[in-house]
Amino acid sequence: xxxxxxxxxxxxxxxxxxxxxxxxxxxxxxxxxxxxxxxxxxxxxxxxxxxxxxxxxxxxxxxxxxxxxxxxxxxxxxxxxxxxxxxxxxxxxxxxxxxxxxxxxxxxxxxxxxxxxxxxxxxxxxxxxxxxxxxxxxxxxxxxxxxxxxxxxxxxxxxxxxxxxxxxxxxxxxxxxxxxxxxxxxxxxxxxxxxxxxxxxxxxxxxxxxxxxxxxxxxxxxxxxxxxxxxxxxxxxxxxxxxxxxxxxxxxxxxxxxxxxxxxxxxxxxxxxxxxxxxxxxxxxxxxxxxxxxx
Amino acid sequence: xxxxxxxxxxxxxxxxxxxxxxxxxxxxxxxxxxxxxxxxxxxxxxxxxxxxxxxxxxxxxxxxxxxxxxxxxxxxxxxxxxxxxxxxxxxxxxxxxxxxxxxxxxxxxxxxxxxxxxxxxxxxxxxxxxxxxxxxxxxxxxxxxxxxxxxxxxxxxxxxxxxxxxxxxxxx
Numbered sequence: 001x002x003x004x005x006x007x008x009x010x011x012x013x014x015x016x017x018x019x020x021x022x023x024x025x026x027x028x029x030x031x032x033x034x035x036x037x038x039x040x041x042x043x044x045x046x047x048x049x050x051x052x053x054x055x056x057x058x059x060x061x062x063x064x065x066x067x068x069x070x071x072x073x074x075x076x077x078x079x080x081x082x083x084x085x086x087x088x089x090x091x092x093x094x095x096x097x098x099x100x101x102x103x104x105x106x107x108x109x110x111x112x113x114x115x116x117x118x119x120x121x122x123x124x125x126x127x128x129x130x131x132x133x134x135x136x137x138x139x140x141x142x143x144x145x146x147x148x149x150x151x152x153x154x155x156x157x158x159x160x161x162x163x164x165x166x167x168x169x170x171x172x173x174x175x176x177x178x179x180x181x182x183x184x185x186x187x188x189x190x191x192x193x194x195x196x197x198x199x200x201x202x203x204x205x206x207x208x209x210x211x212x213x214x215x216x217x218x219x220x221x222x223x224x225x226x227x228x229x230x231x232x233x234x235x236x237x238x239x240x241x242x243x244x245x246x247x248x249x250x251x252x253x254x255x256x257x258x259x260x261x262x263x264x265x266x267x268x269x270x271x272x273x274x275x276x277x278x279x280x281x282x283x284x285x286x287x288x289x290x291x292x293x294x295x
Numbered sequence: 296x297x298x299x300x301x302x303x304x305x306x307x308x309x310x311x312x313x314x315x316x317x318x319x320x321x322x323x324x325x326x327x328x329x330x331x332x333x334x335x336x337x338x339x340x341x342x343x344x345x346x347x348x349x350x351x352x353x354x355x356x357x358x359x360x361x362x363x364x365x366x367x368x369x370x371x372x373x374x375x376x377x378x379x380x381x382x383x384x385x386x387x388x389x390x391x392x393x394x395x396x397x398x399x400x401x402x403x404x405x406x407x408x409x410x411x412x413x414x415x416x417x418x419x420x421x422x423x424x425x426x427x428x429x430x431x432x433x434x435x436x437x438x439x440x441x442x443x444x445x446x447x448x449x450x451x452x453x454x455x456x457x458x459x460x461x462x463x464x465x466x467x
Contacts, residue, residue, distance in 0.1 A: 001342060002321065002323070002326070002342075003321040003323075004321065005298065005299050005300050005319070005320075005321055006300060006320060006321060007300050007320065008300065008303075008320030008364070008366060010366070010367075031364075034362050034363060034364075034367075035344060035359075035362055038323075038343075038344065038361070038362040038363070038364075039342075039343035039344055039362065041321070042323070042342045042343055042361065043342075043343060051320065051364075053364075053366075053367060055367055079356075102433070103347070103429075103430075103432060103433025104357070104411075104414075104415075104429060104430055104433055105347065105350060105357050105358055105359055105411065105433050106344065106359070106433070108356045108357060108358055109358050109359070109362065109363070189432070190428075190429075190432050191432050191433060
C-alpha cells in the first residue's frame with residue numbers, strides 16, 4: 001500500500017522541530033530513520049496530518065564520551081553505533097544489542113532515538129536502555145528535561161514523551177570495572193523481532209558471590225520487564241548452573257502473562273524467559289570472572 | 296488530513312545523472328525511482344522493509360527505498376541496479392558471478408541482492424562467511440536460492456580482488 005497524504009517539514013534544528021510539533025492542529029509524527037514509521041505509513045496504520053523529518057538535524061548525530069558516560073545523539077544510526085570503537089570498548093552490551101537489531105540495511109537508516117520512541121516491547125534498545133539505567137534527554141516547548149529509561153517506557157508503543165517533545169540524546173554509563181554482562185535473545189530467524197530476550201549485568205564480590213544482578217527481559221510484556229525476584233535470588237549466592245536454572249525458573253514464574261500471538265504462545269514465551277535468564281546469567285558471570293582475572 | 300499535499304521540488308543524482316522533479320511528500324523513494332524516473336530495475340516487494348528487493352544506494356549506503364520518502368533523498372547521490380553494468384552493457388563482476396553461479400532464479404529479488412552485495416564488497420573486499428550471511432539474511436529470495444547466491448558472493452569477491460591486484464601491478 002501507499003501512505004495517505006500528509007504535510008511534510010524537514011527542520012534543521014531541534015527548536016524548529018519542536019515548534020512544528022506544537023504548531024500542528026492535528027496529529028504530527030516525528031520521522032527519524034523511518035524503519036518503523038514508514039511501514040506504518042505505507043500500511044496506513046498511521047495517518048498523520050504532518051510528518052516532521054529529523055533527518056536534516058545534523059546536530060543530533062554523534063557518539064561522545066564524558067564523565068563516565070556515552071552520550072549518543074538521537075539521530076545516530078544503529079550502523080554508526082555498531083561500527084563505533086568507542087561503544088565496542090566502553091559499553092559492549094550496547095554493541096551486542098545493536099548487532100541483534102534487524103539487518104544491515106535497517107541499521108543503516110534506523111536510529112537510536114527512533115527505537116526508543118517507538119518503544120516496541122520486543123525490540124532490543126528499550127531493554128538495553130533499562131538494563132544500563134540510561135538517561136533520555138528530551139526537548140519540548142518548555143525546555144529540556146531528562147527521563148530515566150525505566151520511567152520512559154509506559155506501555156506497548158507508548159512512552160513518557162509529550163506530543164511536542166523531541167528525544168535528543170541517550171546517555172548510558174560506560175561498563176563498570178569488574179562488571180559482567182550479557183545480551184541474548186531467541187528469534188525464529190536471525191534479524192527478526194525476538195520472541196524473548198534478556199539483558200543481564202552482574203558483578204562478583206571479593207568472596208566470589210554474585211552481586212548487583214540486574215535482569216531485563218524483552219518480548220514478554222508491554223515494556224521491558226525486570227524480574228526482581230530472580231535478581232534477589234542471585235545476589236549473595238555462589239554462581240553456578242543450579243543457581244542460573246533456579247533464577248530462570250523464578251523469572252518465568254514471576255512475570256505477568258506474556259503476549260500470545262502467531263510467533264509464540266504466552267506459555268512458550270514464559271518458558272523462553274527462563275531460558276534467557278539462565279543463559280544470560282551464565283554468560284554475564286563468566287565475563288565478570290574474566291574481568292576480575294584481568295584486574 | 297490534507298486531501299493532497301503540495302508537491303515539492305527535489306534535486307538528486309541517480310547513476311551519475313542529475314534529475315530535478317516535483318514529488319508529493321508521501322511518495323516513497325522506490326515509487327519515485329520506478330514511476331518518476333522509469334528506473335524499474337528497483338523492485339517493490341513487500342513495501343514495509345522486510346523483503347529487501349527495493350534496496351538502492353543512497354550516498355553509498357544501502358537502504359530499503361520503500362522505507363524512505365523521495366523528499367528525503369533531496370540532494371543525495373543514488374545508485375540503483377541500473378548503475379551496476381557499464382554503459383556498453385558489460386556486466387559488473389557481481390552480476391557476472393550471479394549468472395555463472397545461478398544466483399538468480401525468478402530474478403525478482405536480484406536487484407536488491409546485487410545492491411546489498413555491492414555495498415558489502417565496497418566496505419569489506421574479502422568478507423567473512425558470517426558477514427556475508429548477515430547481509431544475505433536481510434534479503435528475501437522466495438525461490439530459496441540462497442546457496443547459489445552465497446557462492447556468487449564468494450566468486451564476485453574473488454573477481455573483484457583479482458581485478459584490483461591486476462590494476463595495482465605496474466605495467467599490467
